Amino acid sequence: MPSLPTKENVSALLSKVSYPGFSRDIISFGVVREIRIAEEVTVQLVIATNDTGVASELRDRVVKALAAEEGMPPVKVLVDVQAPVQSGGQGPVPIPGVRHVIAVASGKGGVGKSTVSVNLAAALAAEGLRVGLCDCDLYGPSIALMCGAKERPYADEEGRIEPVIRHGLRMMSMGLLLEDDSPAVLRGPMVTRYTQQFLRNVLWGDLDVLLLDLPPGTGDIQLTIVQTVPLAGAVIVTTPQEVALIDARKAVSMFGKTNVPILGIIENMSGFIDPEGRRHEIFGSGGGEREAARLEVAFLGSLPLDPALRIAGDAGTPLIVSSPDSPVSRTITEMAGTLASTIRRS
Numbered sequence: 001m002p003s004l005p006t007k008e009n010v011s012a013l014l015s016k017v018s019y020p021g022f023s024r025d026i027i028s029f030g031v032v033r034e035i036r037i038a039e040e041v042t043v044q045l046v047i048a049t050n051d052t053g054v055a056s057e058l059r060d061r062v063v064k065a066l067a068a069e070e071g072m073p074p075v076k077v078l079v080d081v082q083a084p085v086q087s088g089g090q091g092p093v094p095i096p097g098v099r100h101v102i103a104v105a106s107g108k109g110g111v112g113k114s115t116v117s118v119n120l121a122a123a124l125a126a127e128g129l130r131v132g133l134c135d136c137d138l139y140g141p142s143i144a145l146m147c148g149a150k151e152r153p154y155a156d157e158e159g160r161i162e163p164v165i166r167h168g169l170r171m172m173s174m175g176l177l178l179e180d181d182s183p184a185v186l187r188g189p190m191v192t193r194y195t196q197q198f199l200r201n202v203l204w205g206d207l208d209v210l211l212l213d214l215p216p217g218t219g220d221i222q223l224t225i226v227q228t229v230p231l232a233g234a235v236i237v238t239t240p241q242e243v244a245l246i247d248a249r250k251a252v253s254m255f256g257k258t259n260v261p262i263l264g265i266i267e268n269m270s271g272f273i274d275p276e277g278r279r280h281e282i283f284g285s286g287g288g289e290r291e292a293a294r295l296e297v298a299f300l301g302s303l304p305l306d307p308a309l310r311i312a313g314d315a316g317t318p319l320i321v322s323s324p325d326s327p328v329s330r331t332i333t334e335m336a337g338t339l340a341s342t343i344r345r346s
């Protein structure tokens, strides 16, 4: 008769099971409360979500991961579903003075999140809102560059950091804290700590909106954010091609699993308009809108490939500020208007 698996064996198998919607595994996510081994293996999970689908998906994943192992006794999975905590305890806690926190996210990298974040933030500020912009991309911060900010932020005796003010935005970025060109080499727990500090330890002051520019994907930073602050919602940026749309779907699903509303999808790099005004479909177009309809979320509009957007970003003055009347800036202003009215209703 094969010997019973040990708790370590079971734990090792569970560390290959990812939490639905995230790339993070359930062991490091802290979802596994207890493993008991007798005639059957009992795995007790604790999750905080309103999405009833998560429990059954998790149960299936755990059973599948364990049952495939030779000599595994019958597997029983108990899932304790707790309502997400909105304040106090370990759940997300609002940032004092900040009314709405919006994440700008994507599944795939390089689709234009940071460009969209900076310009949306500046457009919201131009509407008279008090806006903060937090660069949560600790590995590849680009907000400081795109805002033309170089100064080191000031920290008070208690280690609380003053955001830097640029183009009417209160902003914070790892790019301001790093020496030039030094890459942010951060391991898991440090990533979580820095992300929490950016949200909690920066003196954001009174803000109508705090935009969070996220790194691509569904990793630790995203997870820390949804656990740390209540989000008014997420804006998903995608490019029109299928590979980006597949990843956009994953991002939408990640927020869905943590009860964060999707405020809308933006299709970026949607066609290229040449100097003669002719349109060229580089990555195709319309995919973002179709995906939004399929996922039953709002479509906020599309932005063409426009060298002016990149040049403005590289020069540190968002296009919305340098040419507020250009067609692309007008589109961004409209998107900001839609977003502002959506969050005002919430």
Ligand SMILES: Nc1ncnc2c1ncn2[C@@H]1O[C@H](COP(=O)(O)OP(=O)(O)OP(=O)(O)O)[C@@H](O)[C@H]1O
Binding pocket: 106, 108, 109, 110, 111, 112, 113, 114, 115, 116, 137, 140, 142, 214, 215, 216, 268, 269, 303, 304, 305, 306, 307, 308, 309, 310, 311, 313, 314
């Ligand atoms: N619509 C556009 N037209 C022209 N260039 C663009 C457009 N959108 C983004 N870019 C350029 O593409 C590059 C990538 O954009 P950006 O850094 O905003 O993407 P990202 O999604 O934030 O990337 P990452 O996933 O690495 O954080 C930048 O050089 C940016 O200036």
Ligand SMILES: [Mg+2]
Binding pocket: 113, 114, 115, 137, 140, 142, 213, 214, 215
């Ligand atoms: Mg970016």
